[in-house]
Amino acid sequence: MLVAAWLLVMLTAASAVNVIIQNHWAGGFQGQVDIPVTSELHGWRVHLTFDQDVSSIEVWVADAQKVSDREYILSNKDFNADQHVGDTLSFTFLGHGTGDIAPHTEAFVEGMGTGGGTVTNEPVTVPPRTNAPSSGGGTSNKNYGDALGKSILFYDAQGSGRLPANNPIPWRGDSALGDCVVGGWYDAGDHVKFGFPMASSTTLLLWGLIRFKDGYVRANQLDMMYDMIKWPLDYFLNAWNPQTRQLVVQVGDGNADHAFWGRPEDMTMERPCFRLEPGKPGSDAAAETAASLAAGSIAFKDKGDTAYAAQLLTAAEVCTRSPRTNRGIYSQSIPNAANFYGSSGDKDEMCVGAMWLYKATRNNQYLEDAKANHENAWGWALAWDDKKVACQLLLFEETNDAAYRTEVEGFFQGWLPGGSITYTPCGLAWRDKWGANRYAGNAAFAALVAAEDGIQTARYRSWGVEQINYILGDNHHDGGCFSFQIGFGTKYPRNPHHRAASCPDRPAPCSHEQLDAPGPSPQLLVGAIVGGPDAQDNYVDDRKDYVLNEVATDYNSGFHSALAAIVHLQVTDNFPQTNNRCACNQ
Structure with a gap:
C-alpha cells in the first residue's frame, strides 16, 4: 500500500x-x-x-x-x-x-494528470476578481500604500486595555483595565468606548480587507491589518453575553469624560457600563455588532485562522437573534449615548447585519431578512448612522438585481458633480461641517466598491480616487499639497483635537493646559484623518477647533478601505484617469 x-x-x-x-x-x-x-x-x-x-x-x-x-x-x-x-x-x-x-x-x-503548464516565475498582472471592465491608464504620484499603513497606526493609537508587546505607539500604555469590558478602541480624541460607531467602523474596515486583500499584500500591510482589526473583534466577543443576552454598547460617561483632558492612562473617573438587554432593546447596535463579527469571520477564515473565525461566526449568529425579536433604537435605551451618537433607525443595520451573515453562512434566511429590511431610498451619506447604500450594494452583489443597482446609482447621482452635494473650490464633496473628510472618504469607498461590481466603473473609479487625492494633498491649503492625514507627506495637521497626543511624554503631567498650549502637539498622531475644511476649502490647524480637527475611528474607516481599493487598482493595472482641480505635483 x-x-x-x-x-x-x-x-x-x-x-x-x-x-x-x-x-x-x-x-x-x-x-x-x-x-x-x-x-x-x-x-x-x-x-x-x-x-x-x-x-x-x-x-x-x-x-x-x-x-x-x-x-x-x-x-x-x-x-x-x-x-x-x-x-x-x-x-x-x-x-x-x-x-x-x-x-x-x-x-x-492527486490522481489527475495536468498536462503541463507555463514555466515562468516572472511577475504578472493579477486580473480583477470582478465583472468590472478595465479602466486603467491613469498615473499617480501618491504612495497610497504608505497612507494605508499610517492609517493602521492611528487605530493602534486608539487602543484601550492592556496593550500587546508589539504595540507600535511608544507614547501609549495600558489603560482602563478596570472597565466592565476591557479592550476595544477609544472613540475619538476622548476616552469613551462607543460600541455602535466602533462596530460600524470595524465592519467598513473589514469590508475593505475582504474585498481588496491584494491591496494590503501589495502595501505589505496584511499582517498589521489582521493584528489591528482583531482588537475590536476581541472586544465585541467579550461585550456580548449569550447567556444573559446582554450587549455592552458603551463604556464611560460621555459628559464626565469630556470634562477630562489628559491621557487615558491617567483616568480616575468612574466609567459606567451601559448594556442592552431584554426590555432595553437596541437592534441597530446589536445588528451592526453582528455584522462586524460575521465579516470578521470571513476575513479570518480567509487568513486560515478557522478556530477564531468559527468563534466570531457563532457569536454573530447568536447576537443577531436578539435584534430580530427585540426591535428598538439603542440610544433610546441608553440616553447617555443619545447626546453623542443618537441613532435614527435600525432597518439599515438590520439589512447590513443580515447580509454579512449571509455572506458568511450562505443561509438564505439571512438574505430574506436583508431584503425585508431593505429601504428603497437614497442615503444621505455612508456613515455610522446611515448604511442604506451599503445595504443596497451588498444586495446587488449577491442578487444582481437591477433594482438595487438603480438605488446605488441614485445615491451617487446626489453625490457626484451636478447632484445635491456642495463641492469645495478644489473639489471635495462636502456633505457637512462635522467630519467633511469622513463623509467624502466613506463615499469614495462605496464608489470604488460599486465600480468593482460593474456599476459605472470608469466614472466611479475616477471620482473615488479624486476624493482620496484631495484628502492626501490635492488642495490649495498652505500653498498646496497639504495632507489631511497626519504624517503623510511633508505638510499635515500638527494639532488634532486629541487628548493623548497633546500630552508630553510621561511622567510629565497633562491637563487642560495642554488644550491651550501653543505649538504642535508633543505626540504625532500618525495616520489620523482630521475633520477637514469648510465648504470654501478653509482650514485652521487649531487643537481647540474640534469641528475641523476632531479625529475618530469612523473618520478613518471608509478612507482606509478606499486606500486598499486604490492599491488594488494599481495591482490590477486599473488605476483610473483623474482630474483633481488643485492637483499636487510634488
Missing part, C-alpha cells in the same frame, strides 16, 4: 504545473495556481512544492495542511469540491518565509 501510494504521487507529480509567482517582498510572496481539470473531481487535494523553505501559507479557497517547509497539501472547501473536465482550478495564495524569496513552485492534483 505504501509503495502504491508513493507511485501514485510520483506519477501525478510528473505532470505538475509550474506556479506563477506574481509578487514578492521581504518575508513573503504571492502565487497564482491554474491547473487544467482533465478528469471529473468530486473533492480534490492539491500539492504545492517549493524549492525554498516556506514557513506558512495563506489560501482562501482551500484548507491548508503543512507537510514540511517545502510541501503543503490543499483540500477543497464544500463550495468548490466539484470540478469538471475543461474547467481550470484556479486560486491565489500567500507564502511566508525568510528574506525576499520567490521560490520555484509546482502544483499537482
Whole structure:
C-alpha cells in the first residue's frame, strides 16, 4: 500500500504545473495556481512544492495542511469540491518565509494528470476578481500604500486595555483595565468606548480587507491589518453575553469624560457600563455588532485562522437573534449615548447585519431578512448612522438585481458633480461641517466598491480616487499639497483635537493646559484623518477647533478601505484617469 501510494504521487507529480509567482517582498510572496481539470473531481487535494523553505501559507479557497517547509497539501472547501473536465482550478495564495524569496513552485492534483503548464516565475498582472471592465491608464504620484499603513497606526493609537508587546505607539500604555469590558478602541480624541460607531467602523474596515486583500499584500500591510482589526473583534466577543443576552454598547460617561483632558492612562473617573438587554432593546447596535463579527469571520477564515473565525461566526449568529425579536433604537435605551451618537433607525443595520451573515453562512434566511429590511431610498451619506447604500450594494452583489443597482446609482447621482452635494473650490464633496473628510472618504469607498461590481466603473473609479487625492494633498491649503492625514507627506495637521497626543511624554503631567498650549502637539498622531475644511476649502490647524480637527475611528474607516481599493487598482493595472482641480505635483 505504501509503495502504491508513493507511485501514485510520483506519477501525478510528473505532470505538475509550474506556479506563477506574481509578487514578492521581504518575508513573503504571492502565487497564482491554474491547473487544467482533465478528469471529473468530486473533492480534490492539491500539492504545492517549493524549492525554498516556506514557513506558512495563506489560501482562501482551500484548507491548508503543512507537510514540511517545502510541501503543503490543499483540500477543497464544500463550495468548490466539484470540478469538471475543461474547467481550470484556479486560486491565489500567500507564502511566508525568510528574506525576499520567490521560490520555484509546482502544483499537482492527486490522481489527475495536468498536462503541463507555463514555466515562468516572472511577475504578472493579477486580473480583477470582478465583472468590472478595465479602466486603467491613469498615473499617480501618491504612495497610497504608505497612507494605508499610517492609517493602521492611528487605530493602534486608539487602543484601550492592556496593550500587546508589539504595540507600535511608544507614547501609549495600558489603560482602563478596570472597565466592565476591557479592550476595544477609544472613540475619538476622548476616552469613551462607543460600541455602535466602533462596530460600524470595524465592519467598513473589514469590508475593505475582504474585498481588496491584494491591496494590503501589495502595501505589505496584511499582517498589521489582521493584528489591528482583531482588537475590536476581541472586544465585541467579550461585550456580548449569550447567556444573559446582554450587549455592552458603551463604556464611560460621555459628559464626565469630556470634562477630562489628559491621557487615558491617567483616568480616575468612574466609567459606567451601559448594556442592552431584554426590555432595553437596541437592534441597530446589536445588528451592526453582528455584522462586524460575521465579516470578521470571513476575513479570518480567509487568513486560515478557522478556530477564531468559527468563534466570531457563532457569536454573530447568536447576537443577531436578539435584534430580530427585540426591535428598538439603542440610544433610546441608553440616553447617555443619545447626546453623542443618537441613532435614527435600525432597518439599515438590520439589512447590513443580515447580509454579512449571509455572506458568511450562505443561509438564505439571512438574505430574506436583508431584503425585508431593505429601504428603497437614497442615503444621505455612508456613515455610522446611515448604511442604506451599503445595504443596497451588498444586495446587488449577491442578487444582481437591477433594482438595487438603480438605488446605488441614485445615491451617487446626489453625490457626484451636478447632484445635491456642495463641492469645495478644489473639489471635495462636502456633505457637512462635522467630519467633511469622513463623509467624502466613506463615499469614495462605496464608489470604488460599486465600480468593482460593474456599476459605472470608469466614472466611479475616477471620482473615488479624486476624493482620496484631495484628502492626501490635492488642495490649495498652505500653498498646496497639504495632507489631511497626519504624517503623510511633508505638510499635515500638527494639532488634532486629541487628548493623548497633546500630552508630553510621561511622567510629565497633562491637563487642560495642554488644550491651550501653543505649538504642535508633543505626540504625532500618525495616520489620523482630521475633520477637514469648510465648504470654501478653509482650514485652521487649531487643537481647540474640534469641528475641523476632531479625529475618530469612523473618520478613518471608509478612507482606509478606499486606500486598499486604490492599491488594488494599481495591482490590477486599473488605476483610473483623474482630474483633481488643485492637483499636487510634488
